[in-house]
Amino acid sequence: MIRFEQVSISYDDDTGPVLSEIDLEIAEGELCLVVGHTGSGKSTLLGAINGLVPHFTGGTLRGRVHVAGRDTRTNPPRELADLIGVVGQDPLAGFVTDTVEAELAYGMEQLAIPADVMRKRVEETLDLLGIAELRDRSLRSLSGGQQQRVAIGSVLTAHPRVLVLDEPTSALDPTAAEEVLASITRLVHDLGVTVVIAEHRLERVVQYADGMIFLPGDGRVVHGPPVEVLAEATLAPPVVELGRVAGWTPLPLSVRDARRRAPELRTRLAGCTPQTDTVPDSASPLLGARGVVVRHGETVAVREVDLDLHRGRVTALMGRNGSGKSSLLWALQGSGRRFAGTVSTGGIDPAAVSARQARSLVGLVPQTAADLLYLDTVAAECAQADRESEAPPGTCRSLLIRMIDEPDPAAHPRDLSEGQRLALVLAIQLVTAPPVVLLDEPTRGLDYRAKRRFGAVVAELAAEGRSVVIATHDVEFVAAVADRVVVLAGGEVVADGDTAEVVSSSPSFAPQVAKILAPQGWLTVEQVRRALAEDSGR
Template sequence: MIDFDRVTVHYADHGEPPLRDVTLHIPEGELCLVAGRTGTGKSTLLRAINGLVPHFTGGTLHGTVTVHGRDTRSHPPRDLADVVGIVGQDPLAGFVTDTVEEELAYGMEQLALTPATMRKRVEETLDLLGIADLRARPLRTLSGGQQQRVAIGAVLTNHPQVLVLDEPTSALDPTAAEDVLAAVTRLVHDLGVTVVVAEHRLERVVQYADRLLYLPGDGTVVDGEPAAVLTDIDLVPPLIELGRVAGWTPVPLSVRDARRRAADLRQRLTSAGPPPPRPAPDAVPVLTARKIVVRYPGTVAVAGVDLDVHPGRVVAVMGRNGSGKSSLLWALQGSGPRQGGTVTVTGPDGTADPASLSATRARRLVGLVPQSPADLLYLETVSAECGQADREAEAPAGTCRAMLDHLVPGLPADHHPRDLSEGQRLALVLAIQLTAAPSVILLDEPTRGLDYHAKQQFAAIVQRLAAAGRAVVVATHDVELVAALADRVIVMAQGEIVADGTTTEVMLSSPAFAPQVAKVLAPQPWLTVDQVTAALTRPGPPA
């Protein structure tokens, strides 16, 4: 179905080629997972499948990419539209209509399908992805996760033979991600669709994959069965790390397989004692919000929420897509809509409501990294953005650049921010906001597009900020990040807080938000591989 024959892709002035002499074959009806660190060439590989590389992105392609017998050099993307469907990292950038139903039908209109066929496929796709209630909604009013499901649906209505997905679950809550992956798996198993997925959250996809393509960053591609490839690489999900700590061979790819082997490990952990509790918070909050209300036409996004955030603490806000997480963060930051309630934040210059201050003064109280980080980038190079961040924050020169190197080392200073991958742009905006070191830092899906190593670096930076007395609020669907980082978890639904407690309390009581380690070792209170490793290496009591 898909053949790469000695393919090399090179971009002018971009250093080493992201793909070098790549030869591989992906047969019909396989789910192929593409993994690798941020910026190693995953998106380039995906875009080569439908001819976006080099017809749209530029650069030089040597070798041959053949899809369903068509050479992408002589067949640009428009000539492959009936065969290949592709969903990029930024769904909103790919929309061409105004409403959900129109977007689902647009591709079929370009293929000249009959109205009856289009109507039938639209209804099937609305039900398949669970978005029937959104059919008349304007696309720009949807949450990031809802937009992502619509983008996938707009491709599925064309019934492509090859489906290419770039970070398809990055903005989805755990339940929605499982629903989307179940739908994709049905396409593979029941209809023989070939699916190629690039995903950083391997824990969500690897158990469904028939093969794994790993890009180590030197232009080559390691091709093999998932269990075999994951044995020899360091970019692995928590379940694989747990298997290595426990000495399981071969490593398990699913929670079910791991639980079958976990009896001995549970016994060893029982003897080691429970993980130590996290310290209690400071008594005086740095941010106090009361009766926050945010309304949009026809929707109450935040319904009278009360929230206290303490210095030195990391609070995770979780909940399904559209539950009000982002609206709450924007209301706390001050520049978003707020129809009711009060917010007070204590900073070096006193206590104030960020909404009542100028943008410069408010930023010293509360910093926000939005879901679409590119909205905050406006200069010509990475270096210029970092320099401007240093000046606005009155920080020593090089502060922002050093922060960026902790997240994605080696990002070229002369690259245009719009030419970066989604993960690289996110890291740049995160570094810009952290440079100002405000009293409260709000992060909306901060790890979207980041690989495991970059997430570890991000977590280390957030922990240092918390240790220095900063308060951090993270709205995220990344349960593994929350398990490792958060002191407290808040779960929202329909604009209200439905759960609020310590990370252990909330995550162990909710199957939807439990990390992989908790699912394997339940009912024991373990959340992360680091906790398990520390317990197993803890010295025993003296004889």
């Protein structure tokens, strides 16, 4: 179905090709997972499938890409629209109408499909994706998972034979991600659609994949069955990492496979206790919130929330899409609308002072972090951040390269990958490092290596005596870095406690290691690795 023949793609002759002399083939009806570190070329590979690279992005393509016999060199994206459907990382940014039904019909209108056929396909797609009850809803009123399914449906109505998805679960809570992936696998199994997915959260997707393409970052690709590719890849989900530590062959790809082999490992760990570095709460919190209420029109997003944030603690704020996490963060920072309640840090309400002073008390990195980038180069953004924060020159750059491999300082921030842009914004915001740091979905677009680096930065901020709050759906990251988890539902706090206590008791928010080794209290592969090393050293 998809064939790359000696494909090389470069954007700048001085930096060399992003992809170099690639030969690979993706069969019809296959679900192929594209993985690689941040900036390794995944988006370039996806863009080459429908001709966005180089027709839209520019650059030079050598070799040929054929999709169902059509050559992308001579068929620009508009001439492949009936064959290939593309869904980007942010579905809301790609919507062009106001309601679900209108969005599903829009693509067919552009292809001049007859009205009676359009009507039939809309109904079929609504049923296929389980969104029939949403047909009259405003797109902006939908949850993240619902928006993602509508975005997929908007390209499915054209009956494409190939579906290309870029980070389809990055903004979704675990339950919504499972719903979207169930819809995708149904397309593969029932309709024979060829699906190509780029995804950093491999723990969610890898068990469904028929094939895997790994980009090491040097222009090459490694293509084959997931279990074979992951055996040598430099990134892997926790279930695979645990298999490596335990010495299991072949490596498991799902929690179910791993649990079948887990009894022997649980026996080895029976006398061990997971190491935790929980910091006790200080006598007085850095920030105290009482009775916080946030309303958006008639909708109550946050309902009378009480929250204390203590020095040296990392708090994870979790909950379904639409549970009120972002609204609460904005209310705590002072920039967001607060209908009722009080917030105090050092005796000052951030909402009662200037924006500059509020940022020095409570820093916030929003979900749409890239909106904060406004200069022409990476170097200029970093230099400006150092000047505004009166930090030594190079401070921002040092923070950036601790999270990811340093991008070209002369590159335009908008030309960076999603993960690289996010890391740049995080570095800019962390230069000031106020006493309270609020991060809204900071790991979107980051691979496992970048998340480990970012986790180390978060740990250092906490060790310096700051309080860090991370609103996230990334359960594996929470298990690795958070001391405390607060769960919101319907704008209310429904759980608040130590990380192990809260996540282990939740089927949705439990990390893979906790599911595999339950009822023992292990959360991360690193905890297991340390315990086995200490046991063997006795």
